[in-house]
Amino acid sequence: MADASVTGSCFCGAVAFEIDLPTLFCGHCHCSMCRRPHGASFVTWTAVPPEQFRIKEGEGELTTYQSSHHGRRQFCRTCGSQLFCWHEGEDGTPPKMIDVTLASLHGAIDREPAVHVFYDSRADWTVVHDALPKRGGESGTELLDDDA
Numbered sequence: 153m154a155d156a157s158v159t160g161s162c163f164c165g166a167v168a169f170e171i172d173l174p175t176l177f178c179g180h181c182h183c184s185m186c187r188r189p190h191g192a193s194f195v196t197w198t199a200v201p202p203e204q205f206r207i208k209e210g211e212g213e214l215t216t217y218q219s220s221h222h223g224r225r226q227f228c229r230t231c232g233s234q235l236f237c238w239h240e241g242e243d244g245t246p247p248k249m250i251d252v253t254l255a256s257l258h259g260a261i262d263r264e265p266a267v268h269v270f271y272d273s274r275a276d277w278t279v280v281h282d283a284l285p286k287r288g289g290e291s292g293t294e295l296l297d298d299d300a
């Protein structure tokens with residue numbers, strides 16, 4: 153499985169891409185910068201190094217939004233599907249990781265979602281009943297008390 157690839161696309165199909173396994177991460181993000189553009193309770197991301205990521209079709213259909221100093225989000229300009237978030241390197245070095253929305257992939261990856269991050273930023277109406285670790289705090293990834 154380690155050398156397998158998984159394809160993905162936006163809703164309208166204009167943007168098609170592929171990632172190579174293994175992935176680096178898989179988890180649910182509750183931060184407002186994810187919730188608002190996705191119109192979702194939380195967003196499930198996986199991530200790969202840039203060399204394991206390829207746009208196969210529709211690169212020109214992607215719109216880029218610099219959502220923070222170190223994050224560049226990309227979505228399909230036709231159907232609005234949120235697809236990727238590039239993590240800028242420090243001081244202008246090339247990105248070391250690209251987040252990919254798990255829901256845009258067409259097949260299984262090498263892991264299940266394993267954590268909730270920015271859990272203390274979650275929407276008031278979000279109710280989570282699972283045993284996964286809940287992380288938050290300033291970095292979004294610090295372990296929270298059980299009642300957070």
Ligand SMILES: [Zn+2]
Pocket residue numbers: 162163164165166167228229230231232233
């Ligand atoms: Zn599209």
Ligand SMILES: [Zn+2]
Pocket residue numbers: 181182183184185186187270
């Ligand atoms: Zn987020």
